[in-house]
Amino acid sequence: MQLFIDTANLDEIRTAASWGVIAGVTTNPTLIAKEGRDFQAVIHEICQLIDGPISAEVIAQDAPGMIDEGRRYAAWDPHVVVKVPMTEEGIKATKALSSEGIRTNVTLCFSANQALLAALAGATYISPFVGRVDDTGGDGMALISEIREIYDNYVMTTQILTASVRSPNHVTMAAKMGSDVATCPFKILQQMFRHPLTDRGLEQFLADWASVPVLSGRA
Numbered sequence: 328m329q330l331f332i333d334t335a336n337l338d339e340i341r342t343a344a345s346w347g348v349i350a351g352v353t354t355n356p357t358l359i360a361k362e363g364r365d366f367q368a369v370i371h372e373i374c375q376l377i378d379g380p381i382s383a384e385v386i387a388q389d390a391p392g393m394i395d396e397g398r399r400y401a402a403w404d405p406h407v408v409v410k411v412p413m414t415e416e417g418i419k420a421t422k423a424l425s426s427e428g429i430r431t432n433v434t435l436c437f438s439a440n441q442a443l444l445a446a447l448a449g450a451t452y453i454s455p456f457v458g459r460v461d462d463t464g465g466d467g468m469a470l471i472s473e474i475r476e477i478y479d480n481y482v483m484t485t486q487i488l489t490a491s492v493r494s495p496n497h498v499t500m501a502a503k504m505g506s507d508v509a510t511c512p513f514k515i516l517q518q519m520f521r522h523p524l525t526d527r528g529l530e531q532f533l534a535d536w537a538s539v540p541v542l543s544g545r546a
Contacts, residue, residue, distance in 0.1 A: 425449030
C-alpha cells in the first residue's frame with residue numbers, strides 16, 4: 328500500500344518527503360484556502376517536492392466546467408490528478424477526462440455503489456472518506472472492504488484511496504483490507520512512527536551505552 332500526505336502545506340510536504348516513504352499528495356479547496364496562496368502556484372511547488380500523483384480539485388459544479396478545469400489542471404504538470412466530486416456531473420466529467428487519458432480522483436465517496444459508478448467511469452482513484460462515515464455511526468473500514476471485494480470480483484483497475492484518515496489504526500486496517508493508498512494528515516503520519524516501547528527501548532539503549540568505558544586515545 329502507498330502512503331500519500333493530505334495537505335497543501337509545503338513545510339509539511341517537504342518534511343514528509345525527506346522520510347522517503349511518501350508517494351503522493353492529496354489537496355482540496357479547504358486545504359488550499361488555508362495556505363492563502365495562488366492555487367496553481369501551490370500545486371506547481373508541490374509537484375517539485377513529490378515525484379508522484381498530486382490531486383488538485385475542481386470547483387465547477389457542472390460537467391462542462393469540471394472538464395474545462397480538469398484539462399487546465401492536467402496541463403500544469405504531468406503529476407497532476409484531477410479531483411472531481413462523486414455526483415452525476417462529476418461522473419460525467421470523470422468519463423470524459425479519463426477518455427482523454429487524464430487521471431482522475433473521485434472524492435467524497437460514502438458507499439460501495441458510488442465506488443462502482445466511479446470505476447465504471449474510468450476513475451484512476453476512488454476516495455472513500457472513512458472518518459466521516461464513522462462520524463455518522465457507520466463503519467468506514469467496512470466500506471473499504473466492500474469496495475475491495477467489488478473491484479476484485481470484476482478486476483476493476485480503479486485504485487482505492489482511503490481518505491479522511493483519523494488515526495494510525497485506520498492506516499493499519501486499510502492496509503489489511505487491501506486499500507491501494509491511504510492519504511493521511513501530517514500529524515497522523517508522525518504518529519505512525521511512534522510507540523512507547525520504541526521510546527523506552529531507545530532510552531535504555533542510550534543509558535546502557537553511556538556506561539561503556541571509553542578507552543584513552545579512541546573515539
